[in-house]
Amino acid sequence: MKLIYFQFFLIFFISSICAQDYSPLTIKDTLKIDANSVIRDKNVVITIDAIDKMSIDFTKIITVFNSEGLKQVGAYVYYDDVSKVKDLNLYVYDLIGEEKERFKKRDFIDQSAVSGGTLYSDSRVYHMDYKPKSYPVTLKFEYTLTTSNTAFIRPFYPVGRYYQSVENSSFKIINNTSIKLRSKNQNFENFNIKQKSDFHFIAENIPAVKKESYSPSLENFVPSVKFALNKFNLEGVQGEAHNWKEFGQWQYENFLKGYDELPANLISEIENLTQDADTNREKAELIYQFMQDNSRYISVQLGIGGWRPMPAEDVYDKKYGDCKALTNYTKAMLKSVGIESKYCVVYAGSEKRDIDPDFFSMQGNHVILKVLDDDEDYWLECTSQTQPFGFLGTFTDNRKVLAIDENGGEIIETPKYVNSQNLQKSIAQINFSQLDMHTEIKIESYGTQYNRKPALERLSPKYVREFYKEYWSNLNRLSINSYHFENDKKEIKFTQSINLIAQNFLQKLGNDIILTANPFNQNTPSIKTYNERTNPFQLMRGYKDVDQYEFLLGDYKVGYLPENVTIDSKFGKYELHFSLQDENKLIVNRNLEVYKNNYEKEEYEDFVNFLNEISRNDQSKLILN
DSSP: HHHHHHHHHHHHHHHHHSTTSSGGGSSOGGGTOOSSSSEEEEEEEEEEETEEEEEEEEEEEEEEOOOHHHHHHOOEEETTTTTEEEEEEEEETTTTOOOOOOEEESEEEESSSOOOOOOOOEEEEEOOOOOOOSSEEEEEEEEEEEEEOOOOOOBBBBBTTTTTTEEEEEEEEEOOSSSOOOEEEEEEEEEEEEETTTTTEEEEEOOOOOOTTOOOOOGGTTEEEEEEEEEEEEEEEEEEEEHHHHHHHHHHHIITTTOOOOHHHHHHHHHHHTTTTOOHOOOHHHHHHHHHHEEEEEEESGGGGTTTTOHHHHHHHHEEEOOOHHHHHHHHHHHHHTTOEEEEEEEOSOOOOOTTTSSSSOOOOOOEEEOOSSSEEEEEOOOOOSSOOTGGGGGOSOEEEEETTTEEEEEEEEOOGGGGGSSEEEEEEEEEEEEEEEEEEEEOGGGGGGGTTTGGGSSOOOHHHHHHHHTTSTTTTTTEEEEEEEEETTTTTTEEEEEEEETSSSSSTTTTEEESSSSOOOOOOOOOSSSSOOOOOEOOEEEEEEEEEEEETTTTOEEEEOOEEEEEEEEEEEEEEEEEEEEEEEEEEEEHHHHHEEGGGGGGHHHHOOOOOHHHHTOOEEEEE
């Protein structure tokens, strides 16, 4: 008991002499649960003094518990020709909150903020990769940034990462101009957020958010506040807007208008290329293929060039461009033969993110093209040299985008690939030599199941065989005798035809032989379970698998035919049916469709049970004799 009292007294004594709140000893236990780091105090003050004058004073004190938490420090700041950084410091504090190290601006690494795939850029970053000798450790990161760009005002995101709790986070904007400043907040209801005034927010004592299977994007359910001015400046180009239409008009007039001029020889070339085409779609397909064959993607992020595309004639001359330039170039070529299209700004990425239709501001990170046709509109990804005409894939599907033309801007949606559109069909003919399985299997993929399959064409035979051995890891001693791929870009269908042998596929059990009914498409999810799930969950796109296996049994006979299985759930439908066409031919049909939807956290256990039941049936065995 004396030892316990002494330890309690020691902790209390140390905590009482700690420098402010810098010691890990003062952190509440509730903020340590599931946390790799804790934001002790984050303070952001943005001051707007003119349409082209803004400053950001930033301070963050963070306690790091482990190496994963060190990745959450975020000791970096971006700058460019119109954004300057001063008062850049990093302080390191020990267990009782005493300062042990200090780094100034000259100690930070100063380097380009973009990868080697970028041809031109003036974007740079100061960053500090501090490695502590032990944990926990507390860091204080601070800087002041001044900029003339007011088209972007950073949002308030108090919960910016999984596994990071928040002790205190304050965000304030001081608007010293007469320009209207707008804001939009969301997801406050489940978090401790206080709004002190119109543009002053404080978050306190927010526990760490765990990353859970099938969770939506973090930003979809954590608190945030967006801000924007009705009059703004971007790289010396000033604008004013009161809605998306006006905002798109400003972008068209300043970034796109006049940048679609083509040289006369290219116009003649395009006319000759399309002269035998009967429809606008056929013309558009030829132009898209011409663009893919005669240009390549390279990033340009230089000043206003980060927002304004290269002139179309420069793309033709140089044979390269970024997403803006290649999209604008394709748009110009289509226009030369009378086909209209819209330049569309989008948030690209595997996780779906929308341009906010209710809050106009500079948004998006990519540009794609919508081609207008009387019969059907088409979407083009202009940065890919291999993408099929009219196919976006998971990079930009099913999200709201800003479409821009001479009439201004409007929010529209990209195509959805949902449920049965994302189809994979497998047909296999299987026979046996002793215990070995000999198979000819054909797999056709559509929609998002097509998305990554064409990459197989670009692999060497060695890596193709390694891919299949991993893909069908349930098959022992697998040998790929031959394979053939067919990429039908017209139908957006990828076909794999594989001839293979799996040794000892049949298993002996006494006098019986055991046959696995589904050798090639077993659903074996390693899905996590939770005693108490925190987040809602999402099935983002859905898909459908249709499999048919024809077993030629030879001298074997089916001893017992299992009952057919049907599972009908809010999450999807599963069917596994068995039939004997004669005593030597067994047909197994398997259908699985998983539905796109958003679900409440309380439904997650039912979803796990649905997947586990499918997995059990996918392991179904038959007895042969």
